[in-house]
Amino acid sequence: MSQPEVLQQSFELGFTYTRSVGPVVGRFLTELRNRNIVGIKASDGRVVVPPMEYDPDTAEELSEFVEVGQEGEIVSFAWVKEPREAHPMDRPFAWAMIRLDGADVPMIHCVAANAESDVATGARVKAVWADETIGFITDIRCFELA
Amino acid sequence: MSEEQDVITGIEAPVYLKYNFTAGAAAARFLHQIKKGVLTGQRCPSCQQVYIPPRGSCAACGCPTEEEVEVADKATIQSFTIVTIPIPNNPIQPPYIIANLVADGANISFLHLISECVNEDVHIGQRVQALWKPEEEWDYAMDNIRYFRPIDEPDVPVEMIGKLPVTGWEGSADD
Numbered sequence: 001m002s003q004p005e006v007l008q009q010s011f012e013l014g015f016t017y018t019r020s021v022g023p024v025v026g027r028f029l030t031e032l033r034n035r036n037i038v039g040i041k042a043s044d045g046r047v048v049v050p051p052m053e054y055d056p057d058t059a060e061e062l063s064e065f066v067e068v069g070q071e072g073e074i075v076s077f078a079w080v081k082e083p084r085e086a087h088p089m090d091r092p093f094a095w096a097m098i099r100l101d102g103a104d105v106p107m108i109h110c111v112a113a114n115a116e117s118d119v120a121t122g123a124r125v126k127a128v129w130a131d132e133t134i135g136f137i138t139d140i141r142c143f144e145l146a
Numbered sequence: 147m148s149e150e151q152d153v154i155t156g157i158e159a160p161v162y163l164k165y166n167f168t169a170g171a172a173a174a175r176f177l178h179q180i181k182k183g184v185l186t187g188q189r190c191p192s193c194q195q196v197y198i199p200p201r202g203s204c205a206a207c208g209c210p211t212e213e214e215v216e217v218a219d220k221a222t223i224q225s226f227t228i229v230t231i232p233i234p235n236n237p238i239q240p241p242y243i244i245a246n247l248v249a250d251g252a253n254i255s256f257l258h259l260i261s262e263c264v265n266e267d268v269h270i271g272q273r274v275q276a277l278w279k280p281e282e283e284w285d286y287a288m289d290n291i292r293y294f295r296p297i298d299e300p301d302v303p304v305e306m307i308g309k310l311p312v313t314g315w316e317g318s319a320d321d
Contacts, residue, residue, distance in 0.1 A: 005178070006174060016158075135154035
């Protein structure tokens with residue numbers, strides 16, 4: 001049996017999901033559209049950003065929203081040398097855990113920087129807003145060094 | 147929070163998988179044949195079952211399959227479903243029928259469309275035949291066959307579905 005010519009074809013499989021976000025994440029996203037960042041107060045007083053629906057310790061429903069700062073501190077980070085298509089930036093950047101001022105729990109987002117050596121644990125960063133906000137996490141386009 | 151604006155209640159969260167599919171040896175042979183308008187399966191050397199599209203091995207025995215076998219473009223409906231819900235990006239308008247068909251000479255079904263029929267009259271065991279696109283449109287693709295349509299032949303009993311020779315149902319009855 002002879003070997004046939006190799007056949008190849010590119011495919012794209014798309015799952016076009018929409019997701020309902022619920023009242024807590026919905027509030028977070030609505031506030032982002034207004035260029036505010038809110039967290040939620042847990043039973044032990046910690047402020048969690050993005051807000052979660054239920055207390056991490058007691059599982060009770062949470063509802064006390066707290067506005068937090070638009071600046072914060074890098075808790076940890078990973079430098080992305082070669083961004084991929086789905087990444088939020090088309091040049092090297094950092095994924096970072098950022099503890100915003102007034103929050104007790106870090107939030108993941110991207111940090112724009114010219115070089116990996118510019119990014120450090122403990123560095124101060126501030127949110128950069130998208131030109132147009134729509135109520136999505138990308139309303140914060142990125143964080144940059146403050 | 148502004149009272150004038152609607153509260154966000156949902157987000158779009160699509161997932162796209164982009165990949166390059168390389169047909170293996172068995173699938174590539176099948177596709178080269180269907181470009182010529184011929185349906186070609188492979189026979190298992192152990193259990194003699196004919197698989198189409200061929201995968202290069204027998205799912206039941208695990209043996210490599212090499213012998214190529216041409217099967218007919220007449221088939222029997224093994225099972226079917228009437229699709230009534232539109233699928234995003236699918237150009238076919240519901241309601242339409244998608245069926246597991248076993249071609250004469252094959253022992254395993256493949257999926258294809260049934261058309262030129264009254265949907266409510268379609269049934270298991272019904273005999274159908276391929277309607278091919280014009281030859282100049284043939285490509286390395288199963289949709290060289292537009293769909294299968296009912297033909298005027300007696301139904302195949304359930305226990306015989308998947309066991310017809312390549313000569314077909316009436317040919318089998320003549321044996």
